[in-house]
Amino acid sequence: MAITVRTITTEEHVAFNREQPSVSFLQTPAWARVKSEWRGESLGWFDEGGKQIGAGLMLYRQLPRIKRYLAYLPEGPVIDWESDDIGAWLTPLAEHARRQKAFGIRIGCPLVARRWHTETVKAAIADPKLSRLSQASPDVVNHAATRTRNQLRSLGWRPPNAEQGFAAGQPQYVFQLPIADRTTAEVLKGMNQLWRRNIKKADKLGVTVRQGTVDDLPAFHTLYVETAERDHFGPRPLSYFQTQFRELQAEDPDRIRLYLAEHEGDLVAATTWIRVGDHAWYSYGASSTAKRDVRGSNAIQWRMITDAMVAGATVYDLRGITESVDADDPHLGLIQFKVGTGGDAVEYLGEWDLPLNPVLYKAFDLYLKRRR
16 A cells, blocks of 8 residues: 655644544644644645545754754654554655655654553552563553564664653653543542542542633642642743643643642642543643642542543543652652552553664754753
């Protein structure tokens, strides 16, 4: 099958995405307007008869002082990743990128490779002999992902080196709560005792959760900056969230939501929620250092989960986790918090690079290293 790739309009891209059960929000045309430091392009994949069979958002980042670009498709493109011939889909992508003066491409294969259920993750955390989740036997293995991985390697694609400056992309490991065909009572029962107790405690103490508006973003951001200082990460500016809401809601009024948990007039937790089709994501979260005992974070998560169910989502995605299950890892608490929901740890096939010009690709990588 001869597949071609060409630029499509925003309207064509939105229409194609709407026909899919789920597409990463990072593969929507609106995301290009959020990431304004990159140049965005909507791409379409077409079969021999001219029918559109795939789509993708390609973001271009320029190499300093010369007109050569890194082309990046975060968590995409939206193509048949289980194809027997993945090269038929990716070779025309590489050819298009070359014509656009790209020196390298990064893709994010959204194919699930392995899955670990709650009890397996808990056992891995409790086992002192295990330091990484991948050392535990998965409950589900997708053999099609193994085939695709082998094809990518044979085509010259390679996973990013964890030591490289441009290694920080989208998470390969995430935590997801399946919510399809389940009642809220069933989901609550699947959570651990601590989660159930904290949700009940928040309700008893009078914590209320409401859906906010763009006007509430400054309050969210103040709490988010407090969280960043406490947890030692660099916060994004308020303008980033304002842009995100403006652009995502312009594409779909219910694409992104803001939630605020309050106790006796005090904001104790705030989060953002994103949905595309049947997939809902917990995106950003913030919590106050004071009043942690009222369990606002559990209350707000429970509200987002139940709202995702009402909206028809089949998956509630708590986003990234690290692969480490070592007791000394400072990120272990994040995994333990998420595993309490009763969901699954999921490994995607993840990000892969194709250097079209190895010299320029290495130069760009060194440039980003110096900027860290």
